[in-house]
Amino acid sequence: MDNFIKNTLFTLIFSAIAMFSYAGHDQENNADKPFNPAPTIMHHIADSHDWHFASWDERTHWSLPLPVILLSKENGKAGLDAFMSSRFEHGHASYNGFILNEENKIETVAGSGKELIIDLSITKNVASLMLSVILLLFIFLGMARRYKKNPGSAPKGVQSFFEPIIIYIRDDVAKSVIGHKYERFMPYLLTVFFFIWFNNLLGLLPGGANLTGNIAVTAVLAVFTFLITTFSGNKTYWGHIFWTPGVPLPLRIIILPIEILGMFTKPFSLMIRLFANITAGHILILSLICFTFLFKSVTVGIVSAAFAVFMNVLELFVALLQAYVFTLLSAMYFGSAVEEHHEAG
Amino acid sequence: MIFLAGSLITPEFGLLFWQFMIFLVILFILGKFAWKPILTSLKEREANIEEALNAAKKAKEEMQKLHADNDKLLQEARLERDKMLREAQTAANNIVSEAKDKATAEGQRLIENARAAINNEKQAALTEVKNLAANLSLEIAEKILKRELADEKAQKELVNEFIKEANLN
Numbered sequence: 001m002d003n004f005i006k007n008t009l010f011t012l013i014f015s016a017i018a019m020f021s022y023a024g025h026d027q028e029n030n031a032d033k034p035f036n037p038a039p040t041i042m043h044h045i046a047d048s049h050d051w052h053f054a055s056w057d058e059r060t061h062w063s064l065p066l067p068v069i070l071l072s073k074e075n076g077k078a079g080l081d082a083f084m085s086s087r088f089e090h091g092h093a094s095y096n097g098f099i100l101n102e103e104n105k106i107e108t109v110a111g112s113g114k115e116l117i118i119d120l121s122i123t124k125n126v127a128s129l130m131l132s133v134i135l136l137l138f139i140f141l142g143m144a145r146r147y148k149k150n151p152g153s154a155p156k157g158v159q160s161f162f163e164p165i166i167i168y169i170r171d172d173v174a175k176s177v178i179g180h181k182y183e184r185f186m187p188y189l190l191t192v193f194f195f196i197w198f199n200n201l202l203g204l205l206p207g208g209a210n211l212t213g214n215i216a217v218t219a220v221l222a223v224f225t226f227l228i229t230t231f232s233g234n235k236t237y238w239g240h241i242f243w244t245p246g247v248p249l250p251l252r253i254i255i256l257p258i259e260i261l262g263m264f265t266k267p268f269s270l271m272i273r274l275f276a277n278i279t280a281g282h283i284l285i286l287s288l289i290c291f292t293f294l295f296k297s298v299t300v301g302i303v304s305a306a307f308a309v310f311m312n313v314l315e316l317f318v319a320l321l322q323a324y325v326f327t328l329l330s331a332m333y334f335g336s337a338v339e340e341h342h343e344a345g
Numbered sequence: 346m347i348f349l350a351g352s353l354i355t356p357e358f359g360l361l362f363w364q365f366m367i368f369l370v371i372l373f374i375l376g377k378f379a380w381k382p383i384l385t386s387l388k389e390r391e392a393n394i395e396e397a398l399n400a401a402k403k404a405k406e407e408m409q410k411l412h413a414d415n416d417k418l419l420q421e422a423r424l425e426r427d428k429m430l431r432e433a434q435t436a437a438n439n440i441v442s443e444a445k446d447k448a449t450a451e452g453q454r455l456i457e458n459a460r461a462a463i464n465n466e467k468q469a470a471l472t473e474v475k476n477l478a479a480n481l482s483l484e485i486a487e488k489i490l491k492r493e494l495a496d497e498k499a500q501k502e503l504v505n506e507f508i509k510e511a512n513l514n
Binding site (some may be wrong): 042045046047118119120121123125126129130133136137140141143144147148151152163166167170183186187188190191192195214215216217219221223224275287311344 | 354356361364375379381384385
């Protein structure tokens with residue numbers, strides 16, 4: 001069983017490398033033009049309206065079309081447009097007055113009389129998000145069923161893998177950081193930990209979406225942490241922000257704006273940290289792969305592939321680490337919000 | 346490149362919307378149907394384990410207490426036995442010495458009796474011997490007299506002697 005997991009993991013990693021390097025072919029057609037890695041890398045990191053796996057040439061792409069949902073106005077009347085992204089033919093065609101621009105975003109065709117209000121398309125990231133949610137539900141609801149079916153029995157299978165992690169988050173993150181009021185924060189901490197970890201790992205899969213490296217996703221997670229912190233703040237917490245105890249009066253007035261700013265910088269740092277770490281990891285691996293096509297050399301190819309493997313393994317660790325860091329820091333913010341009054345802390 | 350990177354740090358409204366809705370839903374579902382039962386049963390299991398450990402500890406302590414009690418009981422029994430032995434010994438000694446005393450006294454009494462009896466017998470024997478001696482002397486005297494006074498002459502001489510003696514008075 002162990003061997004099976006190990007083999008699967010290695011196969012996945014190596015196929016990820018293969019996929020990345022294969023995708024690097026995108027720009028190969030114009031042999032005269034020097035290879036520009038930036039668009040290739042950005043293409044892999046950014047969101048898109050189809051789930052792209054590979055391309056043979058300018059016209060042949062292996063990709064999964066995704067639903068496009070648009071709230072729009074036509075001659076002042078609001079309406080909903082829903083169609084598959086394959087209608088755009090990878091940016092080569094317009095549909096219903098909409099077209100993909102160079103940035104792979106939807107725009108209205110000039111003179112079509114349409115006005116785009118909101119783009120609620122199921123993009124690659126949204127699709128990946130839904131997949132990860134299905135995975136999370138499948139694993140953890142199944143696990144919960146086992147706990148309910150065999151109460152008090154020793155953990156088995158997937159249970160014995162995740163149980164120590166759940167206990168670690170409960171004991172060494174929530175209990176030790178928040179204190180005795182930890183229990184009400186457990187559902188959020190566990191959800192956010194496994195959500196980030198799973199999506200970090202899914203992002204490392206071949207063709208995987210860079211979901212946790214997308215600022216919108218990390219922003220929403222940070223907002224959740226911010227809202228929970230703010231709404232569970234007790235008297236001591238607010239007292240600390242608005243009238244910092246143990247500080248001379250004039251200083252309190254200076255500290256006040258800093259403390260208020262601090263309420264927002266904490267979740268902001270959460271947002272940036274996760275986004276930057278995951279995106280940086282992806283860019284690094286993609287850059288290493290791109291070296292091969294920049295130098296057009298077998299030697300560089302071998303060396304950069306070896307480095308990319310190393311980075312990928314490192315990213316597997318970073319995936320766990322960043323999930324842990326986000327959870328731990330969230331727990332610390334919750335802890336400061338519910339901390340009881342203590343003497344001149 | 347800068348233009349493209351700019352798009353990286355600009356959140357898309359669509360993704361914000363989906364992420365918010367989906368995360369809210371999964372937070373609710375996992376919180377209610379996964380984390381709650383999992384954490385509850387983990388807590389229960391831990392409580393069970395702790396309870397079992399405590400029970401084992403208690404049983405061990407009880408065992409030790411029982412063991413100590415047994416030892417105490419054994420010690421007491423040993424002491425009791427020693428005491429009983431000692432008492433029996435004393436009683437036996439008493440009986441023996443009493444018996445000895447009694448026997449000595451009885452012996453003494455028997456000896457006294459015997460001595461008294463011997464004395465009596467001795468006196469009786471002596472008396473008999475005396476009587477016998479007296480009789481024998483009388484007989485001897487009678488025989489001597491009979492022989493001395495067998496002839497007339499001797500008888501006359503004796504009578505004369507007596508007369509002579511009587512005349513003197």
